[in-house]
Each structure stands twice: as structure tokens, then as C-alpha cells.
Amino acid sequence: MADAKPKPPILEVERLTKYFGGLAAVKDVSFEVREGQIFGFIGPNGAGKTTLFSIIAGALKPSSGKVRSRGRDITALKPFQLVQAGIARTHQIVRPFREMTVLENVKLASHFGRKNVTSDSAAEEHAMQILTWFGMETFAQKSASILSVGLQKRLEITRAMATEPDLLLCDEICGGLTHVETAAMLDWLRRIRDRGTTVMYVEHDVKAITAVCDRILVLNYGRKLSEGAPDHIQQDPAVIEAYLGHPPGRRQEG
Amino acid sequence: MTLIEFVNLLASALLLAGIYAVMSVGMTVIYGVMKIVNLAHAGFMMLGAYLALELFERFRIDPILAALLVFPVMFVVGRVLHWLLVRRLPTSDQPTLASLLLMFGLWLVLQNLGYFIWGNADRSIYTSHTLSLLRFGAVTISTVRLVVFGAAVACMVALHLILNHTWFGRSVRALIQNRYAGQIVGVDDQKTASITFGLGIGFAGLAGALLASLYSFNPDFGRPFLIRAFVIIVLGGLESVSGVAIGAFVLAFVETFGILFVPAGYQLALSYGLLVVVLIFLPGGVAALTAKVRRLA
Numbered sequence: 001m002a003d004a005k006p007k008p009p010i011l012e013v014e015r016l017t018k019y020f021g022g023l024a025a026v027k028d029v030s031f032e033v034r035e036g037q038i039f040g041f042i043g044p045n046g047a048g049k050t051t052l053f054s055i056i057a058g059a060l061k062p063s064s065g066k067v068r069s070r071g072r073d074i075t076a077l078k079p080f081q082l083v084q085a086g087i088a089r090t091h092q093i094v095r096p097f098r099e100m101t102v103l104e105n106v107k108l109a110s111h112f113g114r115k116n117v118t119s120d121s122a123a124e125e126h127a128m129q130i131l132t133w134f135g136m137e138t139f140a141q142k143s144a145s146i147l148s149v150g151l152q153k154r155l156e157i158t159r160a161m162a163t164e165p166d167l168l169l170c171d172e173i174c175g176g177l178t179h180v181e182t183a184a185m186l187d188w189l190r191r192i193r194d195r196g197t198t199v200m201y202v203e204h205d206v207k208a209i210t211a212v213c214d215r216i217l218v219l220n221y222g223r224k225l226s227e228g229a230p231d232h233i234q235q236d237p238a239v240i241e242a243y244l245g246h247p248p249g250r251r252q253e254g
Numbered sequence: 255m256t257l258i259e260f261v262n263l264l265a266s267a268l269l270l271a272g273i274y275a276v277m278s279v280g281m282t283v284i285y286g287v288m289k290i291v292n293l294a295h296a297g298f299m300m301l302g303a304y305l306a307l308e309l310f311e312r313f314r315i316d317p318i319l320a321a322l323l324v325f326p327v328m329f330v331v332g333r334v335l336h337w338l339l340v341r342r343l344p345t346s347d348q349p350t351l352a353s354l355l356l357m358f359g360l361w362l363v364l365q366n367l368g369y370f371i372w373g374n375a376d377r378s379i380y381t382s383h384t385l386s387l388l389r390f391g392a393v394t395i396s397t398v399r400l401v402v403f404g405a406a407v408a409c410m411v412a413l414h415l416i417l418n419h420t421w422f423g424r425s426v427r428a429l430i431q432n433r434y435a436g437q438i439v440g441v442d443d444q445k446t447a448s449i450t451f452g453l454g455i456g457f458a459g460l461a462g463a464l465l466a467s468l469y470s471f472n473p474d475f476g477r478p479f480l481i482r483a484f485v486i487i488v489l490g491g492l493e494s495v496s497g498v499a500i501g502a503f504v505l506a507f508v509e510t511f512g513i514l515f516v517p518a519g520y521q522l523a524l525s526y527g528l529l530v531v532v533l534i535f536l537p538g539g540v541a542a543l544t545a546k547v548r549r550l551a
Contacts, residue, residue: 083440095435097428099545108428111421112440118421163440 008071010035010167010198011056011087016065018051025051026062027222033167033215038189038199040209043219044242050171052219053202057089057169058082069167086114088165092172094152096144102155103127103140106162113163127162134158134188150181157188161197168192170201174208186212206243210234218242255514258392263510269399271506272406273464277479278486279413279498280457286430286493287450290340291349293357295458295483296476297364302328302459303466303475304372310379317379318401321463325409325456332455335360336448347433368473378470402464409460410499413453417495426450430493478522485529491541500540504528 011033018026026048033039043049054060056067058079067075074085082089097105106127110117117123131137136158139147147155153173160168170189174182182205189212193199203209209216210230218226218233220242226233233239277299284292302324309320339360343353386397417423425446428436437443462476486505490497505525512524536543 079434079437080440080442083438089438091434091438095432095438097431097435099431100427104424108424108436108441109439112425114440159435159439 007035008068009033010069011039011200012066012068012071013052013056014066014068016052016055016067017063018048018055018060019063024222026055026219029065029219029222029224031217031224031227033198033200035166035198036193036196037214038193038201038212039215039217040201040203040213041217041219042203042206042209043225046221047219048222049202049219051222053169053171056200057087057171080112083113083163083165086164086166087169088113088160088163088167089169090153090156090160090171090173092175094149094156096147096152096155096159098143098145100144101141102136102144102147103131105144105155106131106159109159109162113165115162115164130158130162134161149176150178150185153177153185154188157192161192165197167198167200170199172203173201174203174205182208261393263514265393265395266399267507267510268503269395269403270510271503272403272410273461273468274482274486274506275410275499275502276406276457276464277461278483278490278502279410279495280454280461281483282487282490282493282495282498283413283426283450283457284454285349285487287426288340288353288447289346289349290343290353290357292454292458293354293480294360294364296480297361297368298328298331298455298458299462299465299476299479300368300471300473301331301364302462303471304368304377305459306463306466307377307379310381317381317467318405318464321405321460321467324463325460328459329452329456331459332452333448335455336451340451341444341448345433365473372473374472376470376472379466381467384467398467402467405464406461409457410495413457414495422446422449481522482525485525485532487539488529489532489539491539494539494541497539497541497544 009032013029013031016026016029017024029052041049041052051060055062058077058081062075065075066073069085069087072085074082074087077085079089097108103124107123110123110126110130115126117126128137128140131140134154134157136151136154139151144152144155157168157170157173174185177185186208189199189201201209201213210233213230216228216230216233217224218236218239225242226236226239228236281292281295284290302321305324305327306317306320309315309323310317315323339356343356344350383397388395388397388400417426425436425441428439428441429443429446433443465471465479482505486498486501489501489504490499505528508524508528509521512521516524532539
């Protein structure tokens with residue numbers, strides 16, 4: 001039997017550390033993301049979520065540590081190289097190409113993404129398929145600048161998915177959305193996972209994260225505080241303490 | 255002013271606009287993609303002018319054809335400079351002091367290189383066509399100006415087609431609109447920046463070579479044109495190629511018709527005046543205006 005060795009994980013973070021000056025924003029964080037999961041990280045303000053996300057997404061260089069995907073070292077790759085390696089991302093603040101139509105936005109991803117669709121008509125067809133999958137086909141010819149915030153966020157994800165990634169990194173995609181829009185957005189994440197793309201998701205909103213994630217990493221002061229399924233996290237005393245403070249009567253000295 | 259005078263002025267404004275557009279478009283694409291204000295633009299125009307002169311004097315190549323040959327040479331020069339120097343600049347969404355200093359330094363180096371190779375005497379390209387005129391009824395047009403205008407318009411149209419109908423052009427437009435979004439759809443921003451820098455320098459050289467058929471030049475050539483290019487790209491909204499075309503027409507018309515009201519020596523003052531007016535009343539340039547109209551439509 002040859003299946004003694006499991007397939008290397010789609011994302012493997014090994015002892016990642018990032019110093020800003022003398023301050024460690026992320027310290028010695030290690031974790032793995034398995035295929036087919038929605039993997040989330042949470043943490044109080046300043047816990048190092050954004051720093052960790054930025055390093056994985058190739059926007060920041062770590063002080064030490066490694067990021068691997070399927071066994072390949074991707075630590076030093078630039079954002080566009082990550083796209084070619086099958087790792088796409090969305091931005092917290094949406095960044096559409098404002099002077100282009102929705103279709104043109106997605107078409108660029110069809111061509112420059114991993115699929116590398118060369119001909120103009122094939123790229124258009126590919127982009128239309130993805131747009132239709134996300135229910136955006138009626139907006140295809142509209143200018144990206146006139147979409148509502150909710151639709152711009154959906155365009156951001158649609159465009160990332162048009163690069164045909166194996167792993168999608170989502171940065172606070174529910175920020176600024178209404179409850180209804182948030183619920184819909186989380187549903188899109190589940191559908192993306194079920195379609196075969198692993199999702200890594202950072203969010204401020206603990207409720208959103210626990211609702212959608214299969215596995216959660218909790219950060220505090222740049223270190224890993226806890227990791228596990230949502231139920232496990234919600235009952236972990238260390239996590240409760242980090243979010244709510246020390247229970248009265250058990251306050252530590254000093 | 256008689257109607258004939260008016261039509262003559264109109265024709266010369268139009269011819270001037272074509273050369274102004276080619277002269278400014280290189281700055282616009284470089285600024286748009288890299289947010290670098292190419293202060294060395296005039297230096298590359300000067301190099302283009304001398305290259306055209308050399309091609310004409312040594313190989314008897316027609317100056318207009320020479321200008322078209324200058325383009326690929328300067329394109330390569332631009333890409334080499336990008337690889338050697340420009341790519342080492344910190345990336346930013348705004349012009350950085352480092353980039354301004356680098357480009358200004360580059361201009362000084364180019365100028366002095368020009369003095370070293372060609373000396374400080376004024377040169378010009380003189381052919382049998384230089385003084386020839388074409389008459390269309392009452393309107394008289396210099397043949398060379400008309401040909402230069404044709405070449406300029408052809409190059410602008412070619413650039414427009416490249417930007418709108420090739421994947422490279424789309425990657426340029428994507429990076430102009432949002433660099434981060436460009437990166438996350440998989441655009442190799444360094445490669446696009448390098449080719450764009452080559453194009454920008456190529457257009458500077460081309461414009462200089464075309465201008466060499468109209469004006470005399472020395473290694474300090476291009477300084478007044480640099481100022482005009484600034485006015486034009488601010489008018490056009492800094493990052494828009496069609497904005498440049500419009501900006502070039504506005505400036506050319508203001509300068510041409512301005513001589514009816516103020517002495518010709520005040521032409522540059524008119525350009526600066528226009529710049530001030532635009533910065534006060536239309537800081538986003540023509541591009542911001544059209545974007546607003548499109549949103550309302």
C-alpha cells in the first residue's frame with residue numbers, strides 16, 4: 001500500500017515570527033490547513049491576525065519561519081506568484097477596477113490567474129461562467145464603481161475565484177455588511193468550500209467565524225492561544241479569558 | 255480677425271496638439287502604473303532628437319522614419335534603466351522623494367552626456383522639405399508639420415489600441431486603476447512596470463525625434479516641453495491616455511489663440527496660468543470630469 005504518507009497539507013505554517021522593531025506581532029505560530037476546510041482565525045484587537053494573514057498572502061516578509069503549500073516553500077513568493085501557485089486572496093477594503101465593467105474585472109482574473117485563458121472570447125466565457133455561479137451575471141456589463149458595497153464584496157470573491165485557486169484567503173469579507181448580507185456571504189464561503197476550494201478566513205466577528213468555520217485558530221498577543229473545532233474553542237477557558245477578561249475572584253496577582 | 259486667419263490658427267493649433275499629445279503620453283503611462291513623475295522626460299526627448307539627427311546625417315535616413323526607428327531603441331534604453339535603477343525604488347501609491355531625486359539625477363546625467371558627446375552648439379535637421387508648404391485654398395500648412403502630426407496621431411492610435419485590446423494593455427490599465435487588485439488577479443506588476451517604463455521612454459524619444467524636425471535643439475532641449483507636458487497631464491487627469499489627448503488640444507489651442515491677446519513671449523506664462531486654473535477648479539483633470547458624467551449617466 002502506498003497511502004502510508006498523507007498528502008501534504010494545502011497550507012502549512014511553521015514557527016512564523018514577525019518583529020516590528022523590537023515588538024513581536026506574531027511569535028512562533030504553527031498550524032496546518034487541511035484540504036476541504038474552512039479554516040478561520042480570530043483574536044482580540046492587536047492579536048496579530050492581520051500580520052499573520054499578510055505574511056501568508058505574500059504582502060509581508062516574516063522575520064523567521066516558513067509557509068508551505070503541498071510541501072512547496074511559498075514564503076518568499078509575491079502575490080501574483082501565489083495566484084499562479086493556486087492561492088488567491090481578497091482584500092478587507094474592496095479593490096475593484098473601477099473604470100471597468102464587472103465582466104472585465106473578472107476576465108482579467110481568468111487570463112492572468114492560474115487558468116491562463118488566452119483568447120479574448122474564451123476568457124469572457126470563463127468569466128461569465130464564474131459570474132453566473134455567483135449569481136452576478138445580470139451585473140456583467142455594469143461599471144464596477146456603481147455596485148453596492150455588498151455586491152462589490154461579492155465581486156471581490158468572484159474575481160478571486162476566477163483565478164481558479166485551491167486555497168482562498170479571505171480578509172474580513174463581512175465587515176460593513178448587514179446581518180442578512182453577512183449570512184449570505186457566509187453561505188457563499190460554504191459553497192466555495194463544497195465546490196472544492198479550501199478557505200482560510202480572518203474575521204473580527206466571532207459569531208460569523210464560529211458559524212462557518214470547520215476549524216479555528218485563536219491568536220492572542222501574537223501567539224497561538226488555542227486551536228480546534230468551534231465547539232472546542234468556545235469552551236476553552238483560555239479563549240474566554242482572553243476575550244472577556246479574568247473572572248472575578250480569580251484575578252491573578254500583579 | 256478674418257475667417258481665414260481663424261482657420262489658419264485653428265489648423266496650426268491642431269498640428270501642435272498632435273505633437274503635444276505624443277510628448278506627454280509617455281509621462282502619463284509611467285505615472286499611472288508606477289506613480290513616478292518622470293523628471294528625466296526632457297532628457298530622453300533630447301536623446302531621441304540627437305539619435306534622429308545621427309541617423310539622418312550618417313545614414314541619410316528620412317527624419318520622420320528615423321523618429322520611428324528611435325522608438326524601439328529608446329524602449330530598450332527604458333527597460334535597461336528600469337532593470338538597473340527604477341525597480342529598486344520603494345513601491346508606493348504616491349510619488350516618493352526617492353523617485354523624484356532619481357529621475358532628476360538621471361536628467362542631469364543625460365544632459366551632461368549630451369554635452370559630452372555632441373557639445374553645446376544648436377543643431378537642427380534640415381531637409382529639402384523643411385521649408386515646403388502645402389496650400390489648401392486659403393489655408394497654408396508646413397509640410398513637415400503635417401507629416402509630424404500624422405506620425406504623432408498614428409502612434410497615439412497605436413498606443414490606444416494596445417492599451418484596450420491586448421492583455422498587456424489590460425494589465426497596464428488594471429495596475430493604473432488599482433495596483434493591489436492587479437496583483438491579486440495574477441498580474442506580474444514588475445514585468446508590466448518594466449515594459450511600461452520602456453514604452454514611456456520610447457514615446458519620449460519618439461516625441462523628441464519628431465520635434466527635431468521642427469525646432470533646433472541642444473543638450474538642454476526639452477525643458478519648456480517638460481513644463482508643457484506637466485500642464486497637459488494634469489489637465490488630462492494624470493493617468494488617462496484619452497485625457498492626455500484632450501489636455502494636449504486644450505493647451506495647444508490656448509497657446510495658439512493666446513497670441514491674439516498676449517505677446518508670444520508670454521506663451522509659457524499662459525501654460526502656467528492654465529495649470530493654476532485647472533488645479534483650482536478641476537484638480538482631477540478631464541478624466542475626473544468624464545468619470546463624473548459617466549456615473550451620472
